[in-house]
Amino acid sequence: MTAEPLVAIVTTDLSAVTRGRSVAARRLDEIATTGVGWLQANLSLTPFSTIVHPNPWGSRGDLRLLPDMKARFRTSATGSATPFDMVAGDLTELDGTPWIGCTRGMLKSALTELKELTGLTMVAAFEQEFGFFMGSTGGSYIPLFPVVGEGYGVTGEAVLPLLTNQLLRWGRNGDNGIFSSKITDNTDNRDHMVTYQIFENNKTSGNGAAVFRWLVLWEDIRENEPFEDFDFNDLVVEITAVPEPASVASLGLVALLGLRRRRA
Numbered sequence: 001m002t003a004e005p006l007v008a009i010v011t012t013d014l015s016a017v018t019r020g021r022s023v024a025a026r027r028l029d030e031i032a033t034t035g036v037g038w039l040q041a042n043l044s045l046t047p048f049s050t051i052v053h054p055n056p057w058g059s060r061g062d063l064r065l066l067p068d069m070k071a072r073f074r075t076s077a078t079g080s081a082t083p084f085d086m087v088a089g090d091l092t093e094l095d096g097t098p099w100i101g102c103t104r105g106m107l108k109s110a111l112t113e114l115k116e117l118t119g120l121t122m123v124a125a126f127e128q129e130f131g132f133f134m135g136s137t138g139g140s141y142i143p144l145f146p147v148v149g150e151g152y153g154v155t156g157e158a159v160l161p162l163l164t165n166q167l168l169r170w171g172r173n174g175d176n177g178i179f180s181s182k183i184t185d186n187t188d189n190r191d192h193m194v195t196y197q198i199f200e201n202n203k204t205s206g207n208g209a210a211v212f213r214w215l216v217l218w219e220d221i222r223e224n225e226p227f228e229d230f231d232f233n234d235l236v237v238e239i240t241a242v243p244e245p246a247s248v249a250s251l252g253l254v255a256l257l258g259l260r261r262r263r264a
Contacts, residue, residue, distance in 0.1 A: 013103065041058065063094070073087070
């Protein structure tokens, strides 16, 4: 029997426990506009999964939990049969208006009020990640290394054995989700990665084989989103083909530049 990949649409409650409902990953785009059902009383769940009594809502009422497709995280690093796949959601009334008890909505309102009262904007730091997808289509994102730091003071590196006769697509994960080196993998159908090959005259390795190097540059904002610039300097990774005997040939990957995006 083939395992069915699931994605969890989640919300974090007042006890700092993240809960949600899982749906088939293939149906996520279809469900994104309507969300999944939720109850007001779920906000009264304790960390021990019991409902406090009395609670303000009782057992009546319905809400919708709408996935924010920009807040999705998926990885195959767990080693399970299907990827770990989770997307944060917003709780709304049945007519689509924000629900007063949505903790995510509370945070958004607090940030808006902070800016209105003080003119200040919250700046959040994030870590980026570099990885790949196997094959020319489909497959799950496989992380290689996190990129820590900012500007040219970043760290992050890995060695990837050359996969004979195997195709792969590079991937970048972090704030604003996962982007692929293949245009049609990206939700805005735009190219979010450019590559430059570095030619070094007559440079060879110790065994006389030619050295090949590339720079892979990423853009982490989708078309028509705030701060869109497509300057391809949000993450830069250097890839070096290490010319060893075929049995141990590999790619060396090192992060050179990483920018922390500032958002309103």
